[in-house]
Amino acid sequence: MPNNSNLMNLSAGVASVAVAFVLVLLKLWALGETHALSVAASLADSALDLMVSLGGLAAIFYAARPPDEDHSFGHSSAEDLAALGQSLFILVSAAVIGWAAFRRLLSDAPVALADEGRGIIVMTASIALTLGLVLWQRRVARTTGSKIVKADSLHYLGDLIPNIGAILALWAASRFGLTQVDSVVAMGAAVMLAVGALGIGKGAWDALMDRAASPEIIADIERIAANWPRVRGYHDLQTRTSGSKLFVNLHIELDGNQTLTEAHAISASLKRAIVKAYPRADVIIHKDVAQPPADLRR
Structure with missing residues (x-):
C-alpha cells in the first residue's frame, strides 16, 4: 500500500478516535441533564465507538507495516480482525440497549425526562460531528x-439515524409528554446496530477465511487475461482478499517456442x-x- 494511502488511513483513524471522545463527553453531560434512554443508547454507542476506534487505529498502524520475515504477505489481515472485533462489540451493545429499552417500555412507572432542549442541542451537535467524520472516512x-x-x-x-431518533424522542417528550417514544427509538437503534x-x-469473517473476490472482480480479471495479446489461454485463476488487499494467482498458456524473455514480457504486461x-x-x-492443436500432435 502506498505511503499516501497509509497516511490517509491513519488520518481517518485519528479523526474517528477524536470525534468519538468528544461525543462521549457531550452525551454523558446530556444524559445527566435529560435522563433519556435514547440518549443513553446513543452514549453507549459512542463509548463503544471510542473503544472500537482505538482498536481500529492500532490495527491500521499494524496493517500498514511492510511484509517481513514472519509475514511475507504483509499484515493486512489485522484490518479484518479489528472489523470482526467491531461487530462483536456492537452486537453486545445492541443487546444491552434493546433489553433496557424493552424493560422501560413495559414499566408501570416510566422515567420522566428533563431538560429536553439541552439534550436536543447536544444531539444536533453530535449529528454535525458524525456527518463530517463520515464524509472524510468515505473519501x-x-x-x-x-x-x-x-x-x-x-x-x-448508522449512528446518524439513532441520533435523529433521539432528537425526535426528546421533542415528543417535551411537547406532548410521550416518554414512551424514547424507549421505542432506543429499541429501533438497537435493531439497526445489530x-x-x-x-x-x-x-471480516469471509476475508479471514480466504473467501474469493466478488464474481464481478473475477469476471473482469478473466476478461483481461482472455483478451491479452499472445496469451493463448488461462486456467487455475485463484483470488482471495485480506484487509484492503486482493491476492490473485493465475496460470497463462503461452507459445513454447518463444524465448523466456518474450514470455516474461507478456506475463509482466498482463500483471501491470x-x-x-x-x-x-x-x-x-x-x-x-x-x-x-490435436492435429499437430499427430
Missing part, C-alpha cells in the same frame, strides 16, 4: 480500499494491466506452455 475508503475505515464509516453513518454488526462481521484495474492487487502469474 479515504474510496481512495485506499481500507476495510476497517469502510466499516467504521458504515457504523458512524443488523450493521452482522454485515460487518460477515465481511491487472494491477492498473485493481491498484491494491498482489498478482502472481505462472507461465505454462500451451498445448498445440
Whole structure:
C-alpha cells in the first residue's frame, strides 16, 4: 500500500478516535441533564465507538507495516480482525440497549425526562460531528480500499439515524409528554446496530477465511487475461482478499517456442494491466506452455 494511502488511513483513524471522545463527553453531560434512554443508547454507542476506534487505529498502524520475515504477505489481515472485533462489540451493545429499552417500555412507572432542549442541542451537535467524520472516512475508503475505515464509516453513518431518533424522542417528550417514544427509538437503534454488526462481521469473517473476490472482480480479471495479446489461454485463476488487499494467482498458456524473455514480457504486461484495474492487487502469474492443436500432435 502506498505511503499516501497509509497516511490517509491513519488520518481517518485519528479523526474517528477524536470525534468519538468528544461525543462521549457531550452525551454523558446530556444524559445527566435529560435522563433519556435514547440518549443513553446513543452514549453507549459512542463509548463503544471510542473503544472500537482505538482498536481500529492500532490495527491500521499494524496493517500498514511492510511484509517481513514472519509475514511475507504483509499484515493486512489485522484490518479484518479489528472489523470482526467491531461487530462483536456492537452486537453486545445492541443487546444491552434493546433489553433496557424493552424493560422501560413495559414499566408501570416510566422515567420522566428533563431538560429536553439541552439534550436536543447536544444531539444536533453530535449529528454535525458524525456527518463530517463520515464524509472524510468515505473519501479515504474510496481512495485506499481500507476495510476497517469502510466499516467504521458504515457504523458512524448508522449512528446518524439513532441520533435523529433521539432528537425526535426528546421533542415528543417535551411537547406532548410521550416518554414512551424514547424507549421505542432506543429499541429501533438497537435493531439497526445489530443488523450493521452482522454485515460487518460477515465481511471480516469471509476475508479471514480466504473467501474469493466478488464474481464481478473475477469476471473482469478473466476478461483481461482472455483478451491479452499472445496469451493463448488461462486456467487455475485463484483470488482471495485480506484487509484492503486482493491476492490473485493465475496460470497463462503461452507459445513454447518463444524465448523466456518474450514470455516474461507478456506475463509482466498482463500483471501491470491487472494491477492498473485493481491498484491494491498482489498478482502472481505462472507461465505454462500451451498445448498445440490435436492435429499437430499427430
